[in-house]
Amino acid sequence: NAGVMQNPRHLVRRRGQEARLRCSPMKGHSHVYWYRQLPEEGLKFMVYLQKENIIDESGMPKERFSAEFPKEGPSILRIQQVVRGDSAAYFCASSPTTVSYNEQFFGPGTRLTVL
């Protein structure tokens, strides 16, 4: 059973470009979470999705950021018109369909660098 997959692992963008980060949850997991980690910091929650639904986006900046988890395919975190402050590691986590307790399994992360 493959773990949570994220790609790309490293992404470089210039200011004003768009960044698309992809996350494939573990098999049998229908809950996806996105977190952002700034250097020397802990992870900060951004958004929680289930298939075709955004459940909690309380940690997502109101502008330029969006997330989706379509019926087919990976979850996508999209950042439009990136700025230097968006440089961070973005982690995706997934948890099982039936949540008996909230163990989340993390992917390796995408490290975004904005030049």
Add this chain to the structure above:
Amino acid sequence: SQQGEEDPQALSIQEGENATMNCSYKTSINNLQWYRQNSGRGLVHLILIRSNEREKHSGRLRVTLDTSKKSSSLLITASRAADTASYFCATDKGGSEKLVFGKGTKLTVNP
């Protein structure tokens, strides 16, 4: 402020010694989890302790939870150089809730 706050921020010990890291939180929780992160890598889940549990063991790891003090500790016994990493506690309020992370303790185990 952070829900989970670890201390110390950094800890340096010799191989074979024990390492103790603490985590405090502010609001009621359902579960508290500890994760390890090697430099530049993803998070590895270490152990989950529920709010009705007081202590849990996994190999060389021992986690305690004191809900009256809103604190938890992670003890790594007989440390190894490979234990060098950052350690984070994360809390949640149950169900499919988001995890709230602290800033972590950076552990260095010197050979």
